[in-house]
Amino acid sequence: GNSVTQMEGPVTLSEEAFLTINCTYTATGYPSLFWYVQYPGEGLQLLLKATKADDKGSNKGFEATYRKETTSFHLEKGSVQVSDSAVYFCALASYNQGGKLIFGQGTELSVKP
Amino acid sequence: ETGVTQSPTHLIKTRGQQVTLRCSSQSGHNTVSWYQQALGQGPQFIFQYYREEENGRGNFPPRFSGLQFPNYSSELNVNALELDDSALYLCASSLDPGGQETQYFGPGTRLLVL
Numbered sequence: 749g750n751s752v753t754q755m756e757g758p759v760t761l762s763e764e765a766f767l768t769i770n771c772t773y774t775a776t777g778y779p780s781l782f783w784y785v786q787y788p789g790e791g792l793q794l795l796l797k798a799t800k801a802d803d804k805g806s807n808k809g810f811e812a813t814y815r816k817e818t819t820s821f822h823l824e825k826g827s828v829q830v831s832d833s834a835v836y837f838c839a840l841a842s843y844n845q846g847g848k849l850i851f852g853q854g855t856e857l858s859v860k861p
Numbered sequence: 862e863t864g865v866t867q868s869p870t871h872l873i874k875t876r877g878q879q880v881t882l883r884c885s886s887q888s889g890h891n892t893v894s895w896y897q898q899a900l901g902q903g904p905q906f907i908f909q910y911y912r913e914e915e916n917g918r919g920n921f922p923p924r925f926s927g928l929q930f931p932n933y934s935s936e937l938n939v940n941a942l943e944l945d946d947s948a949l950y951l952c953a954s955s956l957d958p959g960g961q962e963t964q965y966f967g968p969g970t971r972l973l974v975l
Contacts, residue, residue: 752903780961791865791951792904792966799961837903843960848894848917849953851903 750775750845754838754852761828761859769823769855771812771838779840781805781814781821782849786835795823795836828859863888865954865967873973874942882937882970884952890965892916892958893935895927898949898969910935911958939972947974 755770773779780799784792796805801816810825821838838852866885874880886893892911896904906919910929924940933954939946949971953964 782963784966791867791968792953794963794965797963839903841960841964845917845960847892847955847958847960847962847964848906848909848919849896849904849964850906853903854901 750779750840750842750850752838752840752850752852754836754855757835757854757856759855759857761857763830763859763861764827765859767823767825767828767832767857769836769838769857771821771823771852773819773821773838773840775819775840775842777842777844778816779842781812782839782841783810783812783821783823784837784839784851786837786854788834792837828857830859830861833857833859865952865965867950867952867967867970869970870968871971871973873975875975876942876944878942878974879938879940880942880972882939882950882952882972884935884937884954884967886933886935886952886954887965890954890956891933892955892962893929893933894953894955894964895935895937896951896953897921898951900948904951907937909958916958942974944974947972 783795798805798814894909895907898904908918955962
């Protein structure tokens with residue numbers, strides 16, 4: 749079945765460091781891929797998405813490129829801030845599964861000043 | 862534009878009781894999905910409703926049931942609560958059930974079963 753695997757956390761970085769959070773997926777067909785962010789005590793917010801191969805999603809300095817050949821959707825940011833501290837979830841959705849989101853286990857990011 | 866809202870925010874129940882959680886979808890959205898998020902884990906899909914009909918179900922027992930109303934708001938009902946049902950329950954709405962549509966999440970209801 750479809751699945752998402754994320755790199756394990758927690759990830760601890762200093763402010764202005766470069767961020768990469770790895771995400772790979774297994775899916776039949778052509779899923780859409782998403783990154784969601786969850787701040788402490790809150791629900792999930794969409795960070796970015798890509799709906800077809802080679803698409804790049806971007807938002808708030810974060811980027812991720814849909815790589816079908818490597819079945820990956822890694823999240824990157826060139827310079828993290830303390831306010832980026834949160835849990836990041838990679839997810840996929842396939843139309844043939846009613847659009848339900850399948851999430852990775854989440855990666856906790858902590859940015860120190 | 863009003864986002865997705867959920868009520869209550871927190872709830873404490875005892876084992877064997879029943880609970881109803883509520884969700885109001887974002888304006889213009891006809892699809893509502895429910896997820897269970899255990900502590901430290903990613904959300905797990907419970908089911909989805911599209912135009913008042915169930916449109917897909919995850920690996921949850923029948924004691925998890927739902928409804929969607931004509932205004933597209935939704936309820937999640939859980940009967941015979943178990944300790945493992947303690948979790949954050951998230952509701953998400955979208956324009957339609959297609960895989961490309963973004964799901965917008967509410968803040969969640971945190972359920973504790975004692």
